[in-house]
Amino acid sequence: MNNATNASAAPVARRTIDIVNRSLKRRYRAERRFRFYGFSAIVLSMVFLALLFVNIVGKGYSAFWQTSIRLPIFFDPEVLKRDTLVTADYAALVRESLFKKFPQVEGRQDKRLLTSLVSSGSVYRLRDMVLKDPDLVGKTVEVWLPADDDIDMLIKGYFRRDLPESERRVSDKQIAWIERLEAEGRLETRFNTTFLTAGDSREPELAGIWGAVSGSFFTLMITLALSFPIGVATAVYLEEFAKKSRWTDLIEVNINNLAAVPSIVFGLLGLAIFLNFFGLPRSAPLVGGLVLTLMTLPTIIIASRSALTAVPPSIREAALGVGASKMQMVVHHVLPLALPGMLTGTIIGMARALGESAPLLMIGMVAFIVDIPKGFTDPATVLPVQIYLWADSPERAFVERTSAAIMVLLAFLAAMNAAAIILRKRFERRW
């Protein structure tokens, strides 16, 4: 039988090998092509990632420096009366100093251009100086004042000086004044502490991220305080106590679905339930924290459950064997072993909550808030929402500030993820 088929198929077999040999080139080409597609898909993702980072850092690094102008300020006793130090016209001091510096400037319009070199926020700096040291009144002091954001952009090279004057935000005269100040060493770019310590502002040179960072901090505190215990408790119940039933199935289906519900829907929930029904304050970190708790709970529960299942049954059996109750077995033996995994999951959930903005828009955390929040019910905004707000602002100087805020946000996220990785590496146990 075998022989017969072999004999009759002999010429066919030779033809098959021919076909195979002939097609081999094509097939290897297809192989190489396929490999190339796969490799270029990875390269493409890497390129996107690199582009994103280069773009953000390239736009944002300059926001950590700010152009300042050094002016001799005469703290005029005429302007600063003893009892009105807080409300005095500090802008007049700056004006006087500038006019003295450039005595040839005349005409209202030119004078206005000249005063607009210095940020309108310098008055606060002068006021703080005087309030701290009232003896300054009557003296002349050299003070570094922040330059206006347009001047800042010009110095950093974002506005081209060779454009025709009508297409520039900075006029020829202003450029001439700036060049003179530069030549006198009265112009310097210095480290921008305002950006890291101030709240929001309409003026880019006065705007900072500290308000948003503290808002994020308070919001995340609420989220952490609620979602970690509740998440761990749920995971412990489902893994260690509950018998498999309709009820636990329902809970599991709910958790899995909540993990995939769009975040904005949680915002709608927060608006309808927490704000309209319970009457909690708008824009408060308290409400933001509650909404983010509901959002991050599924992540924490799922991570905690897998940490619990990783603990070998022998630990449980040993504990029960020496007479521990079920609760003692869980609390004394299983939980401590599962804790690193749970913490890792929690940190990752927190990192996601830190980057989340859509649900917070719904509960009013987009308001323009200058004051730095001091508690859980003060109006506040969070870092990602601050980024969203600045990205919408038309001023050129806000572009670099937005990018810089993104750099700060990404740094926080990187730190949190690094902590999670270290935790995992350090405490991961193989049984």
Add this chain to the structure above:
Amino acid sequence: MAPVSLLVVLLVLSTAAYYVGRRKAFAIAGRAEGAVKLHSRPIYHGALTALWCAIPALIIFGFWLVFEAQIITQLVVKDLPASVRSLPPDRLSLVINDIRNLESGSFVSQTANPAMQMAADHYRRLRAISHNALAVITIAFMAAAAVFVRSRIAIGLRARNHVEGILTVVLVACSTIAIFTTIGIILSVLYEAIRFFKVIPVTDFLFGLDWSPQMAIRADQVGSSGAFGAVPVFLGTVLISAIAMLVAVPIGLMSAIYLSEYAGKRLRAVAKPLIEVLAGIPTVVYGFFAALTVAPVIRDWGSLLGLNVASESALAAGLVMGIMIIPFVSSLSDDFINAVPQSLRDGAYSLGATQSETIRRVIVPAAIPGIIGGVLLAVSRAIGETMIVVMAAGLSANLTINPLKAVTTVTVQIVTLLVGDQEFDSPKTLAAFALGLILFIVTLCLNIVALYIVRKYREQYE
């Protein structure tokens, strides 16, 4: 006493109660001279006392704060002059808002008249009374509970069983929060959506071709009625999601295949986490990237080719959203490709197939259910994605499938309708909840189908 400091006091008192209970247990055990053993160890007696102190007080605390604002508001409104009280509800709520702002010392929309100032003072007084009453009541409750439990501590008290019983109840309560969240989402969205559908018929909403939700203030203005046909919004969502999937699925799938089948250990160790980084970047960052970098580039290239590209084109938003979704597709596909048994690969190789033929003819078909499930999850993610489209897509609802035009999406509309002034009696605000309902239902269906497929597939090879 401010609620926050009261909370701290409550926690401190509970800790104290723990020591009270434990000492009592030690005292009893000491008196018995070891002849009779306590049923439970002293820490359980302490824990029992602490739990009995803390839990009722915390429940009172929570309910009190929830209902405090409403009750005080009603009391204040009762004492307002009759002229103010007879205002229509929406004006009255403005007045109440002013009173609250005045009370908390923030800005007010109108100059404060004496009546308002009095009402604000009244409000402040009532709140102070309420907070003090809350402090007195909770602390009294705790003291009573501590004394009661302490008096019950005896040799035979089954303190451990009681504590474990209470803890089990707490665990069960925590696990039901997921269910309550779902119920809360459905109820809140459904309730407002039904109010919306009372004004605008469901069919008009689902099949209408015109979307312009801005309601005019005066009745005689153009377009004063507002139009709520959501088809252009749905189409815009589908368009942007489709562009995103066109980017994400090929790149994600191919990189998953390359990483799991071709790449060496070192490339895998570097590339896999880097791709995951794309998933960890906040969406607001992608939105900024799309709006300020990608959209202008696309417009410039378009004008080089003589095309007229909108500055908020669907292409820019979809492209960047696709980049964001790559890691979802790739990590899920990676899981499923790895789950295909080695024996299938060996079988294909032994028949003389090349590696790519094995992948295309054997592995991918074997993994396809899982991959489809993963893609469906990614689609639901794309539909629900908010910040990228809010920042990079348009606001006007155009009925078009041209990716170079500006379109709007469901999530963009929800955000624009709800950020800023909200009036919960105008269809404009309620429309956001109707859109939210549709969004929730669609993503829920996608998720259920995807999870079902994925689970079925996992069972196949386990």
